[in-house]
Amino acid sequence: MLGFVARRILATVPVLLIVAVLVFLMLRLTPGDPAAILAGDAASTEQIARIRANLGLDRPIVVQFGIWIGNVLGGDLGESFYYKTKVATLIGQRLEPTLALATFTILIAVLVAVPLGVLAAWRFGGWFDRALMGFSVLGFSVPVFVLAYILIYLVSLKAGLLPVQGYRRIADGLWPFLTHLVLPAVTLSVIYIALIARVTRASVLEALGEDYIRTARAKGLPEVRVLVRHALANAAVPIVTVIGIGIALLIGGVVVTESVYAIPGLGRLTVDAVLARDFPTIQGVILFFSFVYVLINLLVDLSYLVFDPRIRY
Amino acid sequence: MDAPGAKQYEALSIEAAATQAPPGALRRAAANGSVRIGAGALGVLVLIALAAPWLGTVDPTLFDAASRDLLPGRSGEITTLDGEKLRHTFWMGSDSLGRDVYSRVIYGTRVSLVVGILCALLALAIGIVCGLASGTLRWLDGILMRFMDGLMAIPAILIAIALVAMWRGSLATVIVAIAIPEIPRVTRLVRSIVLSVREEPYVEAAISLGTPIWKIMFRHILPNCIAPLIVQGTFICAFSILVEAILSFLGVGLPPDIPTWGNVMAEGRQQFNDFPHNIFFPGVFLAATVLAVNVLGDGLRDTLDPKMAKRV
Numbered sequence: 001m002l003g004f005v006a007r008r009i010l011a012t013v014p015v016l017l018i019v020a021v022l023v024f025l026m027l028r029l030t031p032g033d034p035a036a037i038l039a040g041d042a043a044s045t046e047q048i049a050r051i052r053a054n055l056g057l058d059r060p061i062v063v064q065f066g067i068w069i070g071n072v073l074g075g076d077l078g079e080s081f082y083y084k085t086k087v088a089t090l091i092g093q094r095l096e097p098t099l100a101l102a103t104f105t106i107l108i109a110v111l112v113a114v115p116l117g118v119l120a121a122w123r124f125g126g127w128f129d130r131a132l133m134g135f136s137v138l139g140f141s142v143p144v145f146v147l148a149y150i151l152i153y154l155v156s157l158k159a160g161l162l163p164v165q166g167y168r169r170i171a172d173g174l175w176p177f178l179t180h181l182v183l184p185a186v187t188l189s190v191i192y193i194a195l196i197a198r199v200t201r202a203s204v205l206e207a208l209g210e211d212y213i214r215t216a217r218a219k220g221l222p223e224v225r226v227l228v229r230h231a232l233a234n235a236a237v238p239i240v241t242v243i244g245i246g247i248a249l250l251i252g253g254v255v256v257t258e259s260v261y262a263i264p265g266l267g268r269l270t271v272d273a274v275l276a277r278d279f280p281t282i283q284g285v286i287l288f289f290s291f292v293y294v295l296i297n298l299l300v301d302l303s304y305l306v307f308d309p310r311i312r313y
Numbered sequence: 314m315d316a317p318g319a320k321q322y323e324a325l326s327i328e329a330a331a332t333q334a335p336p337g338a339l340r341r342a343a344a345n346g347s348v349r350i351g352a353g354a355l356g357v358l359v360l361i362a363l364a365a366p367w368l369g370t371v372d373p374t375l376f377d378a379a380s381r382d383l384l385p386g387r388s389g390e391i392t393t394l395d396g397e398k399l400r401h402t403f404w405m406g407s408d409s410l411g412r413d414v415y416s417r418v419i420y421g422t423r424v425s426l427v428v429g430i431l432c433a434l435l436a437l438a439i440g441i442v443c444g445l446a447s448g449t450l451r452w453l454d455g456i457l458m459r460f461m462d463g464l465m466a467i468p469a470i471l472i473a474i475a476l477v478a479m480w481r482g483s484l485a486t487v488i489v490a491i492a493i494p495e496i497p498r499v500t501r502l503v504r505s506i507v508l509s510v511r512e513e514p515y516v517e518a519a520i521s522l523g524t525p526i527w528k529i530m531f532r533h534i535l536p537n538c539i540a541p542l543i544v545q546g547t548f549i550c551a552f553s554i555l556v557e558a559i560l561s562f563l564g565v566g567l568p569p570d571i572p573t574w575g576n577v578m579a580e581g582r583q584q585f586n587d588f589p590h591n592i593f594f595p596g597v598f599l600a601a602t603v604l605a606v607n608v609l610g611d612g613l614r615d616t617l618d619p620k621m622a623k624r625v
Contacts, residue, residue, distance in 0.1 A: 018463025
């Protein structure tokens, strides 16, 4: 088993390396002098020259990549000319809101979607099942920012229940923190709920067809116990998997949601960096998000060992 | 490395094992309720896009300072390029420059459909080539698939945003930028079909008869890919329409004067409290279009690709 864990961790290295190569090449594919692009429009000749020397831009491209990846591994993602700070520092500053939003979203999504999916599988083909399937197609189709504005309009502007926009740090008090976060998290969770509910339904449905379910029912177990202890427990692996994969959707959603709700997180940073054509920041944020995505999916893979004791490597 | 890419398909079941569509699949698809509803709605949208100039619209780039921020249903004036003043009823109101939102939304149908369809075709075309290459050329397989794994590890919207930022927004760059992150999915799909079809007796027979490789591809391998690729194509189309709207909305997509639903919404953001219609009308069109494509895709998956349908 330890061998599996080690192999699985090692397997992420080539993927992360390819991601690094792609992000590195991104800048080279842009027309123009990379040093001038990295320095920004308002840079002086000396600044551009310094960047060129630092990154070894006059050396062969392989050497350039080596220098760059060395810096990245050392935690140096370059310097943002727009914010005049280290990109790594910038990411650190913007991490809290995004982390809070993402955690909250995943929590809502799992707590809502898993019971819905189990219920739909239990009453397969019934009105609830069909309604959930309909909702799930709708959830995939309504863009997150349209949903955001509908919710802002109904909940904040018309009913006046929650703040319209903005973010409060958790240090400023738990209540304002939560009230500012509820609406963005609900908005963002809809597509996630659609995804998880669909997979939960499908995998519970498959488990419900197994012999051990009939046995469990035959020996007179209460239906809830049959569904949760036997059906859901055996359907856990695909559900956990899709939660991990959904992180990609979540990251895309974070970029949009933070923009609409004026949350100063990493998503907002991404958009601002793109609008300012701040390439060091764009590269840093993409690297960071991809790293998190790969890392979470690594954890998901390792969690199979816990969720399904039958899996032994 | 089999994550996150490989699992993606296991979980979402977008990937199909090689299942040639059973006979009469097209007829069954045409009889399927979801296919009919989706295709019908999409047909209406295509008609709207084609007939845009004759649907009571004006040139979507025209503006008139006197007709700024009108509520839906009000009438006002609009100045044509010749300087002529026209009476015009703003069915969906006007934006803060005095442009007709109705005209912009109707013309926006064109952009969304073109982006959706071209992105799907582009991603399919490149994905088919890569998938066939990967499935048949063993020396290429490892490198190409590792590359695709890496590409899939970067969230799609981030790739699209970054590429458009580099190349600056135009219709062509936006389409390419949105299509690129979709290529690995198609590649994996085609590759998996090639790998399983390769073991079939009829392919072995063809090889042993000395049939040229291109002929095997066109006669035996590609026909197996058609059904799952059509299904995959519809989902790429739906996703691309969404991403284009997101890019425009964030201000990193097509230039703001081009009438797209995302641009209309981006323009309406500032005044959302007072004029929510600038967000809602294009939003409804956008959601309805994506829904129509998704419903069509679901129906096609259920009928063309039974193995895939069973899993979700």
